[in-house]
Amino acid sequence: MSPTTQALLLSWDLRGEVILLLLLLGAAQYVGWKRLRRRSQGRFANLWRLFSYQGGLLVLALALMSPIDVLGGQLFLMHMVQHLLLVMVAPPLLLLANPFPTFIWALPRNLRSQVARLFQGQSQVRRVLAQLTAPGIVWMVYHFFLLGWHDANAYNWSLRHEWVHDLEHLTFFGSAVLFWWHVIGAGPRIHRRFPIGLRIAYVLSAVPPTMLTGVVIAFATTPIYTYYTTVPRFWGIDVMYDQMLGGIIMWVPGSMMYILAALIMLARVFTAEEKTPLLQVSDWSTDEAMIAPGLEHRARQTKLRKLMSR
Numbered sequence: 001m002s003p004t005t006q007a008l009l010l011s012w013d014l015r016g017e018v019i020l021l022l023l024l025l026g027a028a029q030y031v032g033w034k035r036l037r038r039r040s041q042g043r044f045a046n047l048w049r050l051f052s053y054q055g056g057l058l059v060l061a062l063a064l065m066s067p068i069d070v071l072g073g074q075l076f077l078m079h080m081v082q083h084l085l086l087v088m089v090a091p092p093l094l095l096l097a098n099p100f101p102t103f104i105w106a107l108p109r110n111l112r113s114q115v116a117r118l119f120q121g122q123s124q125v126r127r128v129l130a131q132l133t134a135p136g137i138v139w140m141v142y143h144f145f146l147l148g149w150h151d152a153n154a155y156n157w158s159l160r161h162e163w164v165h166d167l168e169h170l171t172f173f174g175s176a177v178l179f180w181w182h183v184i185g186a187g188p189r190i191h192r193r194f195p196i197g198l199r200i201a202y203v204l205s206a207v208p209p210t211m212l213t214g215v216v217i218a219f220a221t222t223p224i225y226t227y228y229t230t231v232p233r234f235w236g237i238d239v240m241y242d243q244m245l246g247g248i249i250m251w252v253p254g255s256m257m258y259i260l261a262a263l264i265m266l267a268r269v270f271t272a273e274e275k276t277p278l279l280q281v282s283d284w285s286t287d288e289a290m291i292a293p294g295l296e297h298r299a300r301q302t303k304l305r306k307l308m309s310r
Contacts, residue, residue: 011070018064022057029053029099032106039105049097056093059085064169073159074231076246084249086169087146087176088257095180100187119188130190135182135202142179143209145171150213156227179206183261196269200262207255214251218244 030050037045062068063085072079104116118125148154149168158164182194183203194202223229223239233239 011067013065013069015065018061022061026054026057028106029097029102032099032102032104035105036102045102049102052093053097053099053102056090056097059090059093060173063090071234074228074234075237076225076228076242077237077249080246080249083172084254084257086173088254091173091176091180092184092261095177095184095186098186119190126190133178133181134191135194138175138178138182139202139205142175143206145175147209147213150217152224152226155225159225159227183265196265200265203258203261203265206258210258211251211255214247214249214254216247218247218251220247 033045033050033053063082068078068082068085072082104112107115117123119129120126149158149172154168158168182191183199185194185199217224220243223243225243228239228242233242237245
């Protein structure tokens, strides 16, 4: 391993504010999970939910502080990997844990019911949040940030200013959490029930914008993000090859994440149908059950004549 590669792989940007926030989120979720598990005897606080949430936090830590973040300032393809982790890996892992109830249970007892009431019934907070986070609005906000930050000027600006880069990551992650919240159906459930068929269509509708953006980047004939022409190149990867690989990462793995989510939901539909108990022969083989719709009166007349002839 070359000294340069070794130095890059050991380059961790350990930011105190990020570490503190992730530790607080992890501790709060664990406390609430433990209380809820004790209260429900394990029914609503499964181990896999705990691992899913903590895994999501681990992915966030890797995306924001590992060499992936450091290399993102030198290689466009690594920046695309970072974006995939922030938008398509960490949010689903966190939401699959359904963390809202566990966070409620992490609060002190006198505060727990007060916070829970804000999301119940016809509370003002619930109504406002339901309007602001309607599926259509969330879809537009999610793609506004996802595609808007890939504008050449916005992208170059974010790489030249750390606070803009942090804002980019925050809007990426925040809008992605809202998007996957509708797909996964985690709490708080403040909207009408989103049928699984619509959820499948909803997540698949994100494929074309992501795919087309990746295709445009991958097949560009000139550098789109000129910032990368001003930084040292590593491992013999020139600017155009780097840009092509980054576009392919957004195009193929980026699109596949949505398709994978749709396939998982579709599998759940088929699994649920397989678990539906079969209709017993006695329930469908009677004369009354075999009558075609609209001819029930003839069946009643025939039955009446049989009774009268006895």
